[in-house]
Amino acid sequence: MNWRSEHIWIELITGSRKISNFCWACILFLGSLGFLLVGTSSYFGRNLISLFPSQQIVFFPQGIVMCFYGIAGLFISSYLWCTISWSVGSGYDKFDRKEGIVCIFRWGFPGRNRRIFFRFRIRDIRSIRIEVKEGLFPRRVLYMEIGGRGDIPLTRTDENLTPREIEQKAAESAYFLRVPIEVF
Structure with missing residues (x-):
């Protein structure tokens, strides 16, 4: 979700609360619970899961290995x-032309540096940079190059944007911030 006016542009970042993370967490939980139950049923010699008779799996070494994997x-x-519940990686990018300030906020892991907050002036931004690596695992990332601070990614590295989408996002960002675009 984005919010945009003439002078302010706020872009919300979802972070780890993606549908794929929910699916993987559920699949991993159920699969590992199954492994653990089969391993413990081989130890007790009773069927805790009716799909696998415990007599077919010997506790040493198969049952121990299944318990370990579980x-x-x-x-x-x-x-x-935990990463889903803490919403790691979520936050916002705020570009304010009226004040001349860019704010980038992300939630991290709990601890001293849970809140990650960058604030700098728009005039310090040198360019919007697109990094493209094609091949078996293509990677297209949008960076904001800042003088004295290095590059700050504006898109996630696992975000599979098409070339048209990354170009459009770069063009919108560069037009709003009034900076050039570089492609690497």
Whole structure:
């Protein structure tokens, strides 16, 4: 969702609360729970899951390995659920031509640096840069080049934008900020 007026442009960033992350967290949780239940049912010799008879899986070594994979999967699943609940990576980009200020805000992991906030003047922006790497895994990222601070990405690296979309976004940003576009 974006909000735009003549002098202010606010672009909201979704971060880790994407549908794909929800799907992967659910799949990983259910799969690892299944592995853990099959491993523990082989230990107890009782069917905790009716799909697999516990007599077919010997506890040592198959049951131990399945328990290990189940526990490891639960840890990874809990990590995904935590990043989703903390909304890591979400935030906003605010461009204010009237004040001459750009604000970039993102939520990080809990701790001292949970809030990531950059603020700088529009006149410090040198250009909007498009980085394109084609091949088996194409990568198209939009950066804002700032004098003395380096490059700040405006799009996520995992965001699969088409060449037309990245060009349009770069053109809109460059036009609004009145800076040139560079392509690498």
